[in-house]
Amino acid sequence: MLKWIAAAALVATPAVADMVGQVGVDWVGNDIIIEAIADPDVQGVTCHLAYFDRSVIDRLSQGNWFEDPSNSAIECARTGPIRIGDIRRGPKGEDVFSASRSLIFKSLRVKRIYDEQNQVLVYLVHAEQVKQGSAKMSISTVALEPGEALPAR
Template sequence: MGRVIAALLALAATQAAADQVGKVGVDWVGNDIVVEAFHDPKVPGVTCHLAYFERSTIDRLRNGNWFEDPSNSAIECSRTGPVVPGDIARGPKGEAVFSEGRSLIFKSLRVTRIYDEPNGVLVYLVHASQVAEGSAKMSISTVPVDRAP
């Protein structure tokens, strides 16, 4: 059990923190689309903007689903400096760079970085992760890496 907790703490320490840069109301009950920015913690020069739906208290009470937000999200990542991948995961499963809870316990919104090394591109995939049932809703963004001369 101690190893599991240590692994979770280490994973959280390597993931990015996000700053809210926008919040747009979408209806009369107070539902919003939130836009957050975060920097890839292991690849300087990459900034991602993540947009997701945030349910209001009125919507939660009206629909009876108090503890969960929808999985809808979008991502766009940009080069904001030199992009040189350092010590990052290079396998097809990629590496988690951001995670944010979307329900009380069982659902999170995640950004996974996958390095497409043959093409010199970092792929950022945003998706929901659930314990029981996954979601097919996703979005991707790509950022070219700097190649050695």
């Protein structure tokens, strides 16, 4: 019984991001952070996410202490043989990764959408906000080989 509970917890766990790069962009200490995110339900796909990280000096001078910008970029690549687990089908897709971008109201999300007709995994990064949704987004795609595609339903 304990094994099944542990297995269920692992399946429900969102992806974890590993920082692989940090680039300083100005004299006040603002950085661009680059993280690697392995898709937890699609073995063999890794996405690299880049986003802006504000420094303490920038936060103090701008007066907006608790929020980072929505700007981000994503690129996903095949990093090994692809094995697709139980992923959601349909146009809404499912979240692969989420990180807070403000104290309460904003998060950065990576969503996977399976384009069944073209046999492509589409990864979308966007900000989600309670008020005023953000139009800032970026996408990346990973084409599947014939043996990797999910069977038609």
